[in-house]
Amino acid sequence: MAYGLxxxxxxxxxxxxxxxxxxxxxxxxxxxAVVARLITEGVPxxxxxxxxxxxxxxxxxxxxxxxxxxKINSLLSGILMMTVLYSFNLRIMGRSNIQLLTVKTIFTPxxxxxxxxxVPIIAFFFLVAFGIKLLSDLFFRTxxxxxxxxxxxxxxMIRTLGVNTDNMTVLGLGISNAFVALSGALVAQDQGFSxxxxxxxxxxxxxxxxxxxxxxxxxxxxxxxxFAAIVGSIIYKFIIALGLRxxxxxxxxxxxxGIMVILALGIPAIKKExxxxxxxxxx
Amino acid sequence: MVRLENITKxxxxxxxxxxxxxxxxxxxxxxxxxxxxxxxxxAGKTTMLNLASGTYGPDAGDIHIDGVRVTTLPxxxxxxxxxRIFQNPLMGTAGSMSIEENLAMADLRGxxxxxxxxxxxxxxxxxxxxxxMLDLGLETRLKDSVSLLSGGQRxxxxxxxxxxxxxxxxxxxxxTAALDPKTAQKVxxxxxxxxxxxxxxxxxxxxxxxxxxxxxxxxxxxxxxRIQFDIEGAEKQTLTVEEVVRKFGAELKDEALLx
Numbered sequence: 100m101a102y103g104l105x106x107x108x109x110x111x112x113x114x115x116x117x118x119x120x121x122x123x124x125x126x127x128x129x130x131x132a133v134v135a136r137l138i139t140e141g142v143p144x145x146x147x148x149x150x151x152x153x154x155x156x157x158x159x160x161x162x163x164x165x166x167x168x169x170k171i172n173s174l175l176s177g178i179l180m181m182t183v184l185y186s187f188n189l190r191i192m193g194r195s196n197i198q199l200l201t202v203k204t205i206f207t208p209x210x211x212x213x214x215x216x217x218v219p220i221i222a223f224f225f226l227v228a229f230g231i232k233l234l235s236d237l238f239f240r241t242x243x244x245x246x247x248x249x250x251x252x253x254x255x256m257i258r259t260l261g262v263n264t265d266n267m268t269v270l271g272l273g274i275s276n277a278f279v280a281l282s283g284a285l286v287a288q289d290q291g292f293s294x295x296x297x298x299x300x301x302x303x304x305x306x307x308x309x310x311x312x313x314x315x316x317x318x319x320x321x322x323x324x325x326f327a328a329i330v331g332s333i334i335y336k337f338i339i340a341l342g343l344r345x346x347x348x349x350x351x352x353x354x355x356x357g358i359m360v361i362l363a364l365g366i367p368a369i370k371k372e373x374x375x376x377x378x379x380x381x382x
Numbered sequence: 383m384v385r386l387e388n389i390t391k392x393x394x395x396x397x398x399x400x401x402x403x404x405x406x407x408x409x410x411x412x413x414x415x416x417x418x419x420x421x422x423x424x425a426g427k428t429t430m431l432n433l434a435s436g437t438y439g440p441d442a443g444d445i446h447i448d449g450v451r452v453t454t455l456p457x458x459x460x461x462x463x464x465x466r467i468f469q470n471p472l473m474g475t476a477g478s479m480s481i482e483e484n485l486a487m488a489d490l491r492g493x494x495x496x497x498x499x500x501x502x503x504x505x506x507x508x509x510x511x512x513x514x515m516l517d518l519g520l521e522t523r524l525k526d527s528v529s530l531l532s533g534g535q536r537x538x539x540x541x542x543x544x545x546x547x548x549x550x551x552x553x554x555x556x557x558t559a560a561l562d563p564k565t566a567q568k569v570x571x572x573x574x575x576x577x578x579x580x581x582x583x584x585x586x587x588x589x590x591x592x593x594x595x596x597x598x599x600x601x602x603x604x605x606x607x608r609i610q611f612d613i614e615g616a617e618k619q620t621l622t623v624e625e626v627v628r629k630f631g632a633e634l635k636d637e638a639l640l641x
Contacts, residue, residue, distance in 0.1 A: 242495040245479070245487050252476040259435065260543075261461030261492035319527065 101286045102304065102336065103228040106312070106328035107235065108278035109305040112159075114324055115239070116271040117251035117380045121177030122162045123305060125184030126155045126276040127298035130283025132188040135197035135293035144205040148284045155280020156273040158184060163269030173380065188295050196294040204288035220289060227285070231278060232325045238274075239321040247271050248321070254380065300353045307356050308332035310363040383583055384411040384434070384551050389443035391429055391607075403429040404440070405607035411551075416577055416584045418594035421604035427587040430604070431553050434585070436460040448550045462492025465544030465582075467537070467557040474540030477529035481520060481539065484528055485509045488543035512542055516572065534565035538572060545576050552577065554586040558593075570597070591623050603630065 105127060112120035130151040137147035158180060165176035189195065209219040238244045249257035250267040258264050279301075287293035309324075312331020318324050342355060391404040404426045411417055421427050433440050434447075436457040445453045447463045467474055475484050486501045486509075506524065513521040516538050520531075528536060537557060544552060554573065558566035574597060577584050588594050594601050600614035601621070610630060613621060 238497075240500050241497050242486070242490060242500050243497055245483055245500045246495045248479060248483075249476045249487055252478045253473070256474055256476060257487065258458045259461055259464070259466050260487055260490070261458050262495065263458045 101224050101228075101282050101289065102308065103224075103329040103332040104231060104278050104282035104285075105301055105305040106308040106332040107228070107231055107325060108275040108282070109302070109309055110324050110328045111235065111271055111275040111278065113306070113379070114309070114318070115248055115251050115321070116268060116275075118166075118268060118272065119174055119177065119379050120159070120162060120272055120275060121174060121302055122158055122180045122184070122272070122276055123177075123279050123302045124298040124300070125181035125188070126158045126279045127283040127286075127301045128188050128293070128295055129158055129184050129191075129298075130155055130280030130285075131287030131293035131297055132191040132197075132283075132295070133280070134284040135199055135287055136191050136193070138199060138202050138204060138288075139197060144203065144207075144288065148205065148281065151284035152277045152281045155283075156277035158280070159272035159274070159276030160269050162276070163265075163272040167265035167268055185295065192293065192295065195296075196292055198292040199288055200291040205285070206288055224285070224289075227281075228329050231281070232329060235274075235325055236322050251380070300356065303353070303356050303360055304335065305332070307360050307363070308335040310360065311335055311338075314363075383413040383415070383448060384585075385409070385444075385446040386430070386434070387444045387446070389430075389433060389440045389445070391426075391433060391438075392441050395441070403607055404433065407443075407608060409602070409609065411583060411585070413583055414581045415600055416582075416598035417586070417600045417602060418598040419585060419587045419602055419604060420589070420591055420594045421610075425604040426607040427604055428555060429607075431466070431555050431585065431587060434551065435464050435466050435553055462547075463550040464553060465491075465547075465549035465551075466553040467540050467544050467555065469556040469559050471533040471536040471540065471560060474543065475528045475536050478527060480525050480527055481513070481531075482506060482509055482524040484539065485512075485543060485546065488546045491547040491549070512546070516542065532565075534561050534569060537561060537565075537569050541569065541573060541576065545580065545582065548580055548582070550583060552582045552584040554584065554588075556587055556589055559589060573597075591626060595621050595623065595626075605630075 105123065108123065112118050133151035133154050134144070134147040137150060138144055162176045162180040165171045165179060166173050171179070206220060206223070209223060210216050212219055239248060246257060246262045247267050247270070250262065250264045250271070254264050283298065286297070308331040309328050310331065311334050312327030312329070313324070316323050316327040316330060318327065339352060339356075342352075343349065347355060386407055386409040389404050389407045390402070393401045393403055407426070407430065419427050419430070432438060434445060436452065436455055439454060444451060447460070450463070452460050452463065476487070482501050486505065489505060509524065510521045518535050518538060520535065520539065528539065531539065541557075557573070558569050561569060570593065576582070584598070586598065595618070599618065600612070601618050602612045603610040
């Protein structure tokens with residue numbers, strides 16, 4: 100469920116802006132690193148999460164600026180930011196991981212409830228993911244949201260209508276990575292530690308989620324796209340859990356995910372279909 | 383109204399591929415002029431439109447629209463003065479968005495985009511009225527994705543979008559060339575109607591000389607980045623294709639243009 104937020108972020112960058120943003124692998128642990136450091140420093144969890152989201156937003160904006168102002172290729176901008184963030188995250192935490200089991204987190208009140216820990220936490224993630232989904236749906240129905248969608252769809256056209264598409268790209272990537280950092284911040288508190296390596300493969304897992312979701316739900320409207328992201332990420336987790344139960348070694352998980360995405364993206368090409376191919380700018 | 387003063391545009395400057403696309407061009411267009419532009423391939427027609435709309439800036443010279451010097455303004459800041467339609471029907475609309483969403487975006491041409499509702503109820507009725515005028519049945523399909531429309535429908539919608547906020551200058555870049563003859567005629571009739579009703583100052587680039595002669599009150603021919611001739615008023619009304627060919631046939635080694 101927490102990964103649903105990553106998938107939502109990827110919908111904003113890949114689907115809405117058509118920008119292949121790889122910052123995600125760095126902004127996810129960034130969210131974790133920021134909350135871990137702040138919570139252990141005694142900052143209340145809710146404020147820590149807020150700061151983590153802002154940091155994710157800024158990281159996304161940096162990728163956007165590298166691409167739009169310095170004209171660095173979109174993929175490379177993301178990779179650069181991801182690499183820079185690795186050092187950043189180590190600096191923030193001061194070491195490669197911080198445990199959060201003994202401190203008060205956002206989940207502590209939920210854990211003290213008289214039921215199985217699992218139930219309220221799932222409900223919490225569910226609420227957050229759908230809350231963010233509804234907020235994004237609303238946003239993409241506003242004038243500003245229209246301009247952002249058009250930036251990904253037809254950059255030339257919306258520029259001739261007076262929109263600065265560079266700013267839209269920066270803002271959109273900021274929003275996308277804010278979602279991802281929020282996810283990282285929540286996951287770190289849920290699993291009881293933040294680790295600098297927790298973002299590895301996040302972009303591919305997120306992509307796998309949205310591909311699964313879109314296959315089931317479709318992409319006709321923005322509401323469907325965001326819904327597909329959340330549903331897809333749940334199903335993805337189920338598939339992974341099933342795989343593990345059937346004897347897949349945990350070390351091979353990323354390989355399995357990678358193959359899943361390769362198949363999903365590759366089959367249309369092999370069948371020589373144009374439809375369903377991900378349209379991306381600057382690739 | 384629109385002034386292009388001594389404009390020069392050179393591509394690949396300083397390399398062996400250097401090409402002077404526009405060579406000291408001077409053009410003054412008065413308010414309400416409907417100028418058709420012809421010229422063979424490479425004469426600088428599209429370059430001229432790109433300079434006017436700010437896709438790129440000139441190497442020398444100045445561009446004024448409605449008394450404002452726009453020479454150095456980037457494309458998105460010039461938008462409030464301009465409406466533009468491209469040859470490719472896919473270029474003027476966002477395919478993944480609905481008809482009403484596209485119109486709403488065009489409604490805000492050159493204005494800041496805020497966090498308020500994208501399509502307002504009052505405007506939706508206005509869009510319906512406009513779409514009815516197109517006579518393509520689009521008024522009942524406001525929520526349909528634009529990617530479902532045909533090329534002619536998309537180009538008609540683009541025309542509505544380009545003229546919705548009454549631009550100071552309308553740029554038409556061979557906007558009917560990619561359509562079948564019947565649809566092209568329909569879109570052209572519609573163009574004439576909208577331009578006349580709103581007294582829009584218009585520049586239309588075309589490859590079709592008959593069209594260039596038939597529409598508009600003024601016609602210019604570009605050759606090697608300069609204006610070869612500039613005819614208007616009564617003289618243009620009586621102009622025939624044969625006459626142009628006889629006078630300028632040597633420069634017009636372009637079959638398409640003579641068609």
